[in-house]
Amino acid sequence: MRDLFWKLLEPEHPKAEAFCRKLMRNREEGDDLYQDALLLALRNFGSLKDHESFRPWLYRIIVNGYKSRFRRPWWRRHATLTPKLEETRSTGDPDGQLTARRWLERAFEGLTPEESTLVTLFELEEWNTAELARLYRISEGAVRARLFRSRRKMRQTIDRFISQNETSNRIKEADYALPRGETSSE
Amino acid sequence: MRCHEAKRLLNEGDINNRELVKHLNDCSDCAREAKAAGLIHRSLDSLRQQDQPTPTPFADIRARVESHPAANTRKESSRMAELTHKLTARKKLSFGLGLAMAALLFFTLVPFSYDRVVGYDLEISGIEPGNMINIDPVIMGMTGLGYDNISISTNYSSTETSVWITGLPHEKAAQEASAVFATLTGLEGKSEYTPKVEAVSGSLYAQVKENLFSVEITVSGETPEEMKASVEAQLESMGMTGGEAVVTQDGDQMQIEITIPGSDE
Ligand SMILES: [Zn+2]
Numbered sequence: 001m002r003d004l005f006w007k008l009l010e011p012e013h014p015k016a017e018a019f020c021r022k023l024m025r026n027r028e029e030g031d032d033l034y035q036d037a038l039l040l041a042l043r044n045f046g047s048l049k050d051h052e053s054f055r056p057w058l059y060r061i062i063v064n065g066y067k068s069r070f071r072r073p074w075w076r077r078h079a080t081l082t083p084k085l086e087e088t089r090s091t092g093d094p095d096g097q098l099t100a101r102r103w104l105e106r107a108f109e110g111l112t113p114e115e116s117t118l119v120t121l122f123e124l125e126e127w128n129t130a131e132l133a134r135l136y137r138i139s140e141g142a143v144r145a146r147l148f149r150s151r152r153k154m155r156q157t158i159d160r161f162i163s164q165n166e167t168s169n170r171i172k173e174a175d176y177a178l179p180r181g182e183t184s185s186e
Numbered sequence: 187m188r189c190h191e192a193k194r195l196l197n198e199g200d201i202n203n204r205e206l207v208k209h210l211n212d213c214s215d216c217a218r219e220a221k222a223a224g225l226i227h228r229s230l231d232s233l234r235q236q237d238q239p240t241p242t243p244f245a246d247i248r249a250r251v252e253s254h255p256a257a258n259t260r261k262e263s264s265r266m267a268e269l270t271h272k273l274t275a276r277k278k279l280s281f282g283l284g285l286a287m288a289a290l291l292f293f294t295l296v297p298f299s300y301d302r303v304v305g306y307d308l309e310i311s312g313i314e315p316g317n318m319i320n321i322d323p324v325i326m327g328m329t330g331l332g333y334d335n336i337s338i339s340t341n342y343s344s345t346e347t348s349v350w351i352t353g354l355p356h357e358k359a360a361q362e363a364s365a366v367f368a369t370l371t372g373l374e375g376k377s378e379y380t381p382k383v384e385a386v387s388g389s390l391y392a393q394v395k396e397n398l399f400s401v402e403i404t405v406s407g408e409t410p411e412e413m414k415a416s417v418e419a420q421l422e423s424m425g426m427t428g429g430e431a432v433v434t435q436d437g438d439q440m441q442i443e444i445t446i447p448g449s450d451e
């Protein structure tokens with residue numbers, strides 16, 4: 001039984017682990033989440049009747065683990081982004097990846113844990129709406145509606161941030177330093 | 187183009203649409219939102235192109251999980267149901283600046299079957315005998331309040347009349363039913379409601395699946411007593427009767443141990 005569990009997990013492992021790290025925005029905490037999810041999954045593997053559903057089942061456990069850790073809005077625990085910002089400026093960020101990360105952290109501030117997991121899977125892990133519907137046990141229409149809502153929330157969060165800070169001159173041009181170019185429509 | 191339409195296009199990521207661009211030149215409100223949309227869009231793109239960090243070698247993760255004490259408790263636990271086992275050895279939540287407290291969560295889980303409240307029954311007894319009760323207005327009244335699954339039965343005896351109302355989803359519904367009955371029939375009786383409990387056999391997976399197992403904990407500004415009360419109330423509300431939370435504080439570390447009484451699997 002255990003062998004079967006590991007066999008089913010092996011192809012999922014790299015992506016599932018990366019997903020946990022992205023969710024937690026931190027490698028160590030992500031690995032912690034992943035390990036807890038695997039323990040839970042392993043112990044309860046016997047109750048999974050349909051092995052075809054291994055993937056959504058595993059991700060559901062991860063998402064639940066994430067939600068139960070972060071019932072409190074996670075941005076309260078990441079309250080201070082300013083030190084990181086300074087650090088970035090001094091060390092340079094040629095690919096704009098730190099900048100990108102920072103903007104995304106801000107954008108995610110407005111989302112619930114559920115929405116964070118959804119957006120991460122859709123935007124960064126390339127899950128399609130059918131897969132997401134299966135994971136969250138909702139219709140594809142509901143997935144699209146949630147994505148729509150989440151995007152709007154993210155934009156509004158960033159919009160608010162920019163208008164607050166531009167008036168007080170707290171952000172400089174450099175903060176927008178993201179690679180431009182191939183960003184045509186989706 | 188109207189703002190409404192512009193925002194829809196922004197949401198769909200259609201940021202190069204010509205009509206949209208025109209609107210953005212005239213409307214500072216949408217222009218700001220477009221700037222935000224662009225930032226998010228480019229940030230996502232940039233992260234997508236980022237190299238994935240190396241995954242932990244599969245053999246390592248397997249060894250680590252297999253050797254974890256929590257991975258090896260299942261067999262014993264079904265034999266000794268009253269024994270509590272720590273499922274997750276340690277869940278450490280770290281908090282950012284300003285919240286210098288780390289909370290350690292210990293979930294002590296035992297295989298158990300738990301009772302779930304699926305609804306309430308209301309009995310109104312001691313009604314003066316001799317009245318035939320017209321239950322239709324009561325059903326209509328309850329339907330009007332949004333309870334459309336109730337059923338009512340009456341029991342006439344020589345000494346008293348009693349009424350059962352079933353299919354009430356929660357306590358409040360039972361209280362409302364009692365009030366509706368009294369108002370619409372003009373009859374008085376003694377109201378008593380009882381929860382209808384369904385035993386659910388509990389595999390942990392089932393609870394995770396049903397989302398029963400998330401407990402919300404406020405870490406700041408709550409005393410250990412408040413935290414304990416809040417966790418226990420949440421367990422109760424999830425149908426886990428007799429759950430107990432022990433909260434201990436040691437310096438800036440807070441430990442919460444949650445125990446749910448076991449029954450046989
Ligand atoms: Zn506009």
